[in-house]
Amino acid sequence: MYFVKVFVTYKPSVLDPQGEAVKGAIHQLGYESIQDVRIGKYFELKVQSSQEPVETVVEALCDQLLANVNMETYRYEIIEMEEEA
C-alpha cells in the first residue's frame, strides 16, 4: 500500500488569477510581507500495490485526469505504508 501526494500547479508562464485575487485579499488583511501567491491542487491517494509500478500508475493518472498538462505541471511524493494485517 502506498500513500501518494500529488501537487498540481500552473506552469510558471501561466497567469494565476485565483492566486492574484488571494494576494489582494491577503494585502487587505494587512499582511504586506506576502509578495506572491500561487494556488494549486493537492491530492492524497491511497494506492494498493499491484503488478504495475506505482510511479507508472500515478503518472498515467496525472496525465489523463488530475492535471491539464497544457497549462499545469505536477509533482508527486510516494510514501510506502505498512500493509494492514
Next chain:
Amino acid sequence: MYFVKVFVTYKPSVLDPQGEAVKGAIHQLGYESIQDVRIGKYFELKVQSSQEPVETVVEALCDQLLANVNMETYRYEIIEMEEEA
C-alpha cells in the same frame, strides 16, 4: 525571503465529495488499485522577511483566510531563500 508551501485538507472526519467523484472517475479509467482519494488546496507563498516570524504570519493567514478551520486542517513547510541582490 521565504518560500512557503501550505496544504489545506478536510479534517479526516469530514466527507470529501469531490474526492469521491474523482475516485469514481479514476475507477472508470480502469485504475482499480486506487483505494482512496482526498482533495485539498495547495498554496505557494513568497514571504518577505519582516520583524514578525514567518510562522506567525503564515498561521495567521491560514486561520483567517486560507483554511476554514471548522472543517479543514492545514500544514505548511517553510523554505528559506537567498535574498536577491
